Amino acid sequence: xxxxxxxxxxxxxxxxxxxxxxxxxxxxxxxxxxxxxxxxxxxxxxxxxxxxxxxxxxxxxxxxxxxxxxxxxxxxxxxxxxxxxxxxxxxxxxxxxxxxxxxxxxxxxxxxxxxxxxxxxxxxxxxxxxxxxxxxxxxxxxxxxxxxxxxxxxxxxxxxxxxxxxxxxxxxxxxxxxxxxxxxxxxxxxxxxxxxxxxxxxxxxxxxxxxxxxxxxxxxxxxxxxxxxxxxxxxxxxxxxxxxxxxxxxxxxxxxxxxxxxxxxxxxxxxxxxxxxxxxxxxxxxxxxxxxxxxxxxxxxxxxxxxxxxxxxxxxxxxxxxxxxxxxxxxxxxxxxxxxxxxxxxxxxxxxxxxxxxxxxxxxxxxxxxxxxxxxxxxxxxxxxxxxxxxxxxxxxxxxxxxxx
Numbered sequence: 001x002x003x004x005x006x007x008x009x010x011x012x013x014x015x016x017x018x019x020x021x022x023x024x025x026x027x028x029x030x031x032x033x034x035x036x037x038x039x040x041x042x043x044x045x046x047x048x049x050x051x052x053x054x055x056x057x058x059x060x061x062x063x064x065x066x067x068x069x070x071x072x073x074x075x076x077x078x079x080x081x082x083x084x085x086x087x088x089x090x091x092x093x094x095x096x097x098x099x100x101x102x103x104x105x106x107x108x109x110x111x112x113x114x115x116x117x118x119x120x121x122x123x124x125x126x127x128x129x130x131x132x133x134x135x136x137x138x139x140x141x142x143x144x145x146x147x148x149x150x151x152x153x154x155x156x157x158x159x160x161x162x163x164x165x166x167x168x169x170x171x172x173x174x175x176x177x178x179x180x181x182x183x184x185x186x187x188x189x190x191x192x193x194x195x196x197x198x199x200x201x202x203x204x205x206x207x208x209x210x211x212x213x214x215x216x217x218x219x220x221x222x223x224x225x226x227x228x229x230x231x232x233x234x235x236x237x238x239x240x241x242x243x244x245x246x247x248x249x250x251x252x253x254x255x256x257x258x259x260x261x262x263x264x265x266x267x268x269x270x271x272x273x274x275x276x277x278x279x280x281x282x283x284x285x286x287x288x289x290x291x292x293x294x295x296x297x298x299x300x301x302x303x304x305x306x307x308x309x310x311x312x313x314x315x316x317x318x319x320x321x322x323x324x325x326x327x328x329x330x331x332x333x334x335x336x337x338x339x340x341x342x343x344x345x346x347x348x349x350x351x352x353x354x355x356x357x358x359x360x361x362x363x364x365x366x367x368x369x370x371x372x373x374x375x376x377x378x379x380x381x382x383x384x385x386x387x388x389x390x391x392x393x394x395x396x397x398x399x400x401x402x403x404x405x
Contacts, residue, residue, distance in 0.1 A: 024356040037383035039371040055296040076103025080295040087298040103286035106254040107243035116277040119144040129364030167202040179330025182370040196235040209265040217243035218331040236263040255290040321391040332374040353386040
């Protein structure tokens with residue numbers, strides 16, 4: 001079989017997250033699931049809220065099955081889109097109507113739809129390191145370029161000075177993931193308002209709109225009473241992208257939405273293009289049953305205490321062992337700095353203790369590992385002795401390397 005060169009490239013760079021997840025599955029079969037501590041995949045295990053289960057049962061028992069399981073307008077059920085618009089307006093105070101909403105197949109589906117609408121060959125999309133590794137693949141589908149704004153050294157704030165320099169005439173959009181995957185950082189109001197000023201200035205300089213794609217599947221996972229600023233309020237050309245995967249613990253259902261307000265420049269044309277893009281990309285429409293389900297569950301929230309308990313345990317224990325960790329403020333990820341220069345060697349030592357970590361080189365952040373703590377609390381507790389053994393091995397290896405030098 002002769003594969004497209006672009007597909008071969010994607011296969012060679014296949015998601016390290018999935019690779020590590022598959023390794024965890026293999027190890028679980030070999031050693032037993034209880035003996036493997038898999039922190040690779042952001043697959044939430046918090047209980048699905050009872051409102052979701054009740055909505056599914058009620059819809060299946062009381063509504064016409066041809067409607068529940070059939071086609072609808074490609075943008076989604078009009079009543080659900082209206083419910084989403086009203087929810088956004090009530091929560092954030094910004095006017096939305098059903099025509100501003102496109103139901104999509106999770107955040108990934110929405111991002112691919114937007115890339116299809118916006119990008120021509122050699123166009124650019126900006127994002128900030130560290131970033132969700134799949135962004136690069138989504139942009140590359142259209143022979144465009146993902147331009148990554150590097151981090152300030154050991155500082156997870158937005159590098160706005162560098163971003164301003166990197167926005168060029170071919171820059172069509174900026175992706176902002178807040179709270180951030182993989183760092184767990186929540187960007188401050190001060191730096192987000194500064195970002196809005198940078199983008200407005202850049203628009204005047206390049207002579208066309210620069211869309212800010214607000215990728216926010218982790219919005220509800222904000223700890224210690226932190227607020228996540230709603231960017232469409234302060235930057236008019238913001239496109240809001242939301243997924244219910246984490247909020248309702250239903251990642252496999254692939255349900256989310258795009259919101260393009262009337263304030264967005266050329267927004268009506270962009271929405272019309274998005275509807276067609278969803279169809280021609282093969283999504284056709286978002287899953288019909290779960291459109292109706294989330295229409296009834298828009299105010300339902302994740303059990304934040306479930307993840308907060310995990311966050312505190314893992315961060316406290318790893319820090320006490322001497323690992324350098326970034327304090328997670330949101331999402332359900334923790335970044336651990338590699339205690340060894342050879343990160344591959346550290347990964348192998350972790351695997352010897354049956355700990356599965358994800359190296360973050362593909363996230364634009366070499367020298368770190370991501371831990372997804374969306375696991376049962378008991379599993380994290382059980383992993384602590386393995387981490388202690390890992391810490392001891394690392395110390396011994398570092399001392400050995402110094403002696404050999």
